[in-house]
Amino acid sequence: MQSFTYSIPTKIFFGKDQVxxxxxxxxxxxxxxxxxxxxxGSIKRIGLYDTxxxxxQSNNIPFFELAGIDPNPRIETVRQGIQLCHEHKLDFIxxxxxxxxxxxxxxxxxxYYYENDPWDLMIGKVKASQGLPLGTILTxxxxxxxxxxxxxxxxxxxxxxxxxxxxxxxxxxxxxxxTYTYSVPHNQTAAGTADIMSHTFENYFSSEKGAYxxxxxxxxxxxxxxxxxPIAMRDPENYEARANLMWASSLAIxxxxxxxxxxxxxxxxxxHELSAYYDIxxxxxxxxxxxxxxxxxxxxxxxxxxxxxxxxxxRLNSEDDSYKTAHLAIEKTKEFFTSLGLPSKLHxxxxxxxxxLVMAQAVTKNGPIGEFRxxxxxxxxxxxxxxx
Amino acid sequence: MQSFTYSIPTKIFFGKDQVxxxxxxxxxxxxxxxxxxxxxGSIKRIGLYDTxxxxxQSNNIPFFELAGIDPNPRIETVRQGIQLCHEHKLDFIxxxxxxxxxxxxxxxxxxYYYENDPWDLMIGKVKASQGLPLGTILTxxxxxxxxxxxxxxxxxxxxxxxxxxxxxxxxxxxxxxxTYTYSVPHNQTAAGTADIMSHTFENYFSSEKGAYxxxxxxxxxxxxxxxxxPIAMRDPENYEARANLMWASSLAIxxxxxxxxxxxxxxxxxxHELSAYYDIxxxxxxxxxxxxxxxxxxxxxxxxxxxxxxxxxxRLNSEDDSYKTAHLAIEKTKEFFTSLGLPSKLHxxxxxxxxxLVMAQAVTKNGPIGEFRxxxxxxxxxxxxxxx
Numbered sequence: 001m002q003s004f005t006y007s008i009p010t011k012i013f014f015g016k017d018q019v020x021x022x023x024x025x026x027x028x029x030x031x032x033x034x035x036x037x038x039x040x041g042s043i044k045r046i047g048l049y050d051t052x053x054x055x056x057q058s059n060n061i062p063f064f065e066l067a068g069i070d071p072n073p074r075i076e077t078v079r080q081g082i083q084l085c086h087e088h089k090l091d092f093i094x095x096x097x098x099x100x101x102x103x104x105x106x107x108x109x110x111x112y113y114y115e116n117d118p119w120d121l122m123i124g125k126v127k128a129s130q131g132l133p134l135g136t137i138l139t140x141x142x143x144x145x146x147x148x149x150x151x152x153x154x155x156x157x158x159x160x161x162x163x164x165x166x167x168x169x170x171x172x173x174x175x176x177x178x179t180y181t182y183s184v185p186h187n188q189t190a191a192g193t194a195d196i197m198s199h200t201f202e203n204y205f206s207s208e209k210g211a212y213x214x215x216x217x218x219x220x221x222x223x224x225x226x227x228x229x230p231i232a233m234r235d236p237e238n239y240e241a242r243a244n245l246m247w248a249s250s251l252a253i254x255x256x257x258x259x260x261x262x263x264x265x266x267x268x269x270x271x272h273e274l275s276a277y278y279d280i281x282x283x284x285x286x287x288x289x290x291x292x293x294x295x296x297x298x299x300x301x302x303x304x305x306x307x308x309x310x311x312x313x314x315r316l317n318s319e320d321d322s323y324k325t326a327h328l329a330i331e332k333t334k335e336f337f338t339s340l341g342l343p344s345k346l347h348x349x350x351x352x353x354x355x356x357l358v359m360a361q362a363v364t365k366n367g368p369i370g371e372f373r374x375x376x377x378x379x380x381x382x383x384x385x386x387x388x
Numbered sequence: 389m390q391s392f393t394y395s396i397p398t399k400i401f402f403g404k405d406q407v408x409x410x411x412x413x414x415x416x417x418x419x420x421x422x423x424x425x426x427x428x429g430s431i432k433r434i435g436l437y438d439t440x441x442x443x444x445q446s447n448n449i450p451f452f453e454l455a456g457i458d459p460n461p462r463i464e465t466v467r468q469g470i471q472l473c474h475e476h477k478l479d480f481i482x483x484x485x486x487x488x489x490x491x492x493x494x495x496x497x498x499x500y501y502y503e504n505d506p507w508d509l510m511i512g513k514v515k516a517s518q519g520l521p522l523g524t525i526l527t528x529x530x531x532x533x534x535x536x537x538x539x540x541x542x543x544x545x546x547x548x549x550x551x552x553x554x555x556x557x558x559x560x561x562x563x564x565x566x567t568y569t570y571s572v573p574h575n576q577t578a579a580g581t582a583d584i585m586s587h588t589f590e591n592y593f594s595s596e597k598g599a600y601x602x603x604x605x606x607x608x609x610x611x612x613x614x615x616x617x618p619i620a621m622r623d624p625e626n627y628e629a630r631a632n633l634m635w636a637s638s639l640a641i642x643x644x645x646x647x648x649x650x651x652x653x654x655x656x657x658x659x660h661e662l663s664a665y666y667d668i669x670x671x672x673x674x675x676x677x678x679x680x681x682x683x684x685x686x687x688x689x690x691x692x693x694x695x696x697x698x699x700x701x702x703r704l705n706s707e708d709d710s711y712k713t714a715h716l717a718i719e720k721t722k723e724f725f726t727s728l729g730l731p732s733k734l735h736x737x738x739x740x741x742x743x744x745l746v747m748a749q750a751v752t753k754n755g756p757i758g759e760f761r762x763x764x765x766x767x768x769x770x771x772x773x774x775x776x
Contacts, residue, residue: 001566001631003403008396014648015391178389210628213612213635220604227600240598243389247601247648256644260402260635315706 001210004259010147011173014247016239018175019051019137022094023059029133029172031092034063035085037105038096039071043139046183052096052137064088066108069097072154072161072275072282073104075119081108082118085132093134095171098192099143102136103151106169109134122153122162131168137175140184141245142192142283144199144253146174154276159362161276163268176250178242186233189245190340191283193229196249197222198286202265203257205297205305205372211260218257219312224248226313229340266370267293270380273359280349287342288349291334292387297373298326305372306330346387356384389598392647398535399561402635404627406563407439407525410482411447417521417560419480422451423473425493426484427459431527434571440484440525452476454496457485460542460549460663460670461492463507469496470506473520483524483559486580487531490524491539494557497522510541510550519556527568529633530580530671532587532641534562542664547750549664551656564638566630574621577633578728579671581617584637585610586674590653591645593685593693593760599648606645607700612636614701617728654758655681658768661747668737675730676737679722680775685761686714693760694718734775744772 013021026034034056043049056063066081081104084090095105110128111118120126138146145151149169154161184192204218224244231241251257270293271285298306303322310316310329317325338344346352360381368374375383401409414422422444431437444451454469469492472478483493498516499506508514526534533539537557542549572580592606612632619629639645658681659673686694691710698704698717705713726732734740748769756762763771 001403001628001635003406004400006400006402012392012394014394015389018391210631212615212628213608213632213639216608216611217605217639220601220608223604224601240389240600243598243648244601247389251601251605251644256639260631318703 001260002208002262006255006259007167008147008170008254010171012147012176012250013173014176016177016179018177019055022052022055022135022137022175023061025135025173026061026092026094029092029135031133031135032061033088033090033092034061035066035081035090035093035108036063036096037066037069037081037093037101037108039067039069039098039101042183043096046139046180048096048137048139048180052094063094064090069101069104071100072279073100075122075153075155077104078107078111078118078153081105082111085112091132093132095134095136096139098138098140099145102138102143102145102171103153105134105136106131106145106149106151107153107164108132110166110169119155122155122164128166128168134169134171135173135175136171137177137180138246139180140188140192141181141242141249142195144196144249146171146176147250147254150253152272159276161272163272174250176246178239178246181242181246182237184236186341187281189229189232189236190342191281191287192249193225193245193283193340194287194290194337194342195283196245196252197225198267198283198290199252200225200257201290202268203261203263204309205302206261207371208261214257214260215308216312221248221252221257222313226336233340262371264369264371266372266375269363269369270383273362274346274351277355277359278349278351280351284342284349287337288344288346288387289383291330291337291344292383294330294333296379296383296386298323298330299373302373346384351388353388357381360384389648390596390650394643394647395555396535396558396642398559400535400564400638401561402564404565404567406565407443410440410443410523410525410563411449413523413561414449414480414482417480417523419521420449421476421478421480422449423454423469423478423481423496424451424484425454425457425469425481425489425496427455427457427486427489430571431484434527434568436484436525436527436568440482451482452478457489457492459488460667461488463510463541463543465492466495466499466506466541469493470499473500479520481520481522483522484527486526486528487533490526490531490533490559491541493522493524494519494533494537494539495541495552496520498554498557507543510543510552516554516556522557522559524559524562525568526562526564526634528572528576528580529569529630529637530583532584532637534559534564535638535642538641540660547664549660551660562638564634566627566634569630569634570625572624574729575669577617577620577624578730579669579675580637581613581633581671581728582675582678582725582730583671584633584640585613586655586671586678587640588613588645589678590656591649591651592697593690594649595759596649602645602648603696604700609636609640609645610701614724621728650759652757652759654760654763657751657757658771661750662734662739665743665747666737666739668739672730672737675725676732676734676775677771679718679725679732680771682718682721684767684771684774686711686718687761690761734772739776741776745769748772
C-alpha cells in the first residue's frame, strides 16, 4: 500500500428532504449572495428549482442564475459565471444538478480569485490560491463530483477536454436526496452507472497489489451497481436502489478506492477524446470502451486480477483457470452494460475510423497512459479499433 | 437506507515517515504549546518518543507530558490533563499511542472549555461547546479512535465505563505509520483485530436491509482482517499486513459502515461491563462474546443475514440451507479468533458466575440493547452464561 493523505472536507447530507439544511449551510460557510448554477429544465420539472429558490427567498439570500450548463461544460460558461460573481458581488456558489453543473461551478470557484483567464488553471499554467465556497444539490448518480475535488471542462476551440484536481475545489457540502433522481431517464441511469463502475475499475485494476482493503471495497461498490441499476431502471422510484447508486457514486471517486494505489487512469482519458470529438455521453463511451480495454490488457501478469474480479464480483467459480474466469468476467461486464441498454460498439453512436488515430495520439501526447498495463499510442488505437 | 450526515474532518497522513508532517500540522491548527499524551514505555522502546520530542524541540514547540495512560483510561487522568493544559497554557493536545491515549486526549480536549468536572460530559449532564485541537500518532490498529469522535472513559469509583460521541472530539489530524505497529505483541495484534471486526459486526448485522452498499463494504473490512491478522502475527514486520489492518481499523468505525443504518450496538456494551468489572482487554472480551452473541441472536429473521456473512466473507456454499451456513459461519468466526490465540470462554480470563446478573442489569439499565435483535436483561445474562 502506497502512502497517502486522506482529507475530505465535504459534508454530506444524505436522504429525503435534506434540502432543509440548505440555508443554514450556506450561512455556515459565509454565503450571503448566491450564484445558482444548473443545467436544463430537469430541476424545474421535478420541482427542485422551486424548492431551492423558495428556500433562498424566504431566508433573504439573494441569488443570480447561471443556467443551461452543457453536459460537457465549457470554459466559456465558466468565464461567464466568474463575471456574474464579480458583477453582483456573490460570495457563494450553489450547483444544482449532476456532474456538469458541479464541475462548472468548481472551476468558477477556483477561477474567481485568479485575475486572468480560468483556462490557465485547466492547462496547469497557474494553480488556484483559494476558491469561493461551493455547495451542491445532486440530481444524478454518476460522476461523484459532489464529494471530490476534480472537474472536467471542455474547450471546443482547441478540441480539448481537460480534468483538473485541486483541493480548493472541494464542495463545502453536498445534499444527496435520492428522490431527486427518480425522474432520471433510463439512458442516463444506465450511463451514470457505467460511469460509477468505470471510476471503480480505474482504481480496482492496479499494479499495486498491497492495497487489498481498497480492492475489496471496490468490489462492494461494483456489486452495488450490478444489483441496483437494473432495479432503478425497472422501478425508477425505488428509494433503496436510487439511494445505493447515489452513495456509490460518491464513494467510488472520493479517494476511498484510489488512495494507497497509483492513480493513472486509462478508460477515462480514452473516453474524453471520444466525447471531445463527438460530444457523446461520457458514461456511454465508457461502457463501450471498458470491455474492449479489459480484453486488450488481459495477459499473464493481469489474469489473476481479472480472476479476482470474476470470483469476487460475479461469483464465478474459483476453481476455474484464470484465463477462463477472466474472459467470462469480461463477457459478464459487457452483457451487463448491454442489459442496461448501453451500446457495445463505437459505430452504434456514429463513430467511425475517421479520427481514431488522431484521438489515440491526443490521449498519449504526454506518453503512455495507465499503470496496470501501460498503453502507448498504438495500444490506444488498437482498443479504439476493437471497439469499432 | 436511513438518512445521515457524513462529515469526517480528520486528515489522515498514512504511510512510512509521515511523522515528518507533525510540526507543520500542529501549527496549521494553531498549536504552539503541546500536551503530549501517551501510555507506557512502548513508544520509547520503538524510538517514537525520541522522534516526536526531537521534532517538537527542533521546531521550538514546548511540550508537557501526561504519561502512563491506562489501557482503560480513567476520568482522574482526564482531570489531570485538563489541569496541565490550564497550568502551562497549552493550546494543542498530541496523543501518541492506541485508543486509550487518544480517548483520554479527546475528553481532555472537550473538557478543557468546561469549568466543572469533565465526568459531567461523560454522563451527558452537559454538552461540550468546543474542544482544544487534537492530533494523534497511532501505534495500534484497533479502536479506530484516530478517525472518529468517540471516547470511552472509566470511572472506577462508580464502576462505570461510558462511551461518549461528540463532533468536537474529532482529531484534527492523525498520523498512521504502519511501521509503528511492528512491535505490537501477538496478543495485542489479535485483540486489536477482534476489536476492528467487532466494530464491523456491530454495523453489519442490522435490521436495516436497504443499506446494501454499507454491508458490502463491511465484508471487505472483515475479509481484510481475516487475511492479514495471521500474517501480522506470523511476520510482525510485514508492512502490507500492518498497513491493511491499520487502515481497516479507521474505516471500520468512522461512519462508512454505520451511516444509513441504525447505530445500536450490542457486543460492545456487553463487553464494557466485563472490562469495567474485571479490567480485561477490550478486544479479548469481544472475541469471547461475539460468537456466543451470534448463536443467541440466530433465528428465522436473522438466518439470511448470517448466511450472507458466511457466503460473502467465508466463501461458504451459497446453495446450502441458511441455518447450516449460519452455524458454519459462526463456527468459522470462533475458530478464527481461537487461531489468533484468543480465548473463547469467560472462565479462561478468570470470570465466573459471580457478577453475571449485575452486569447484565447494568448493560440494560436504560432498556433493551441492540436493534438487529433486541436484548433484554435476561438475554444478556443468557449470553454471558453461554460464554462462561
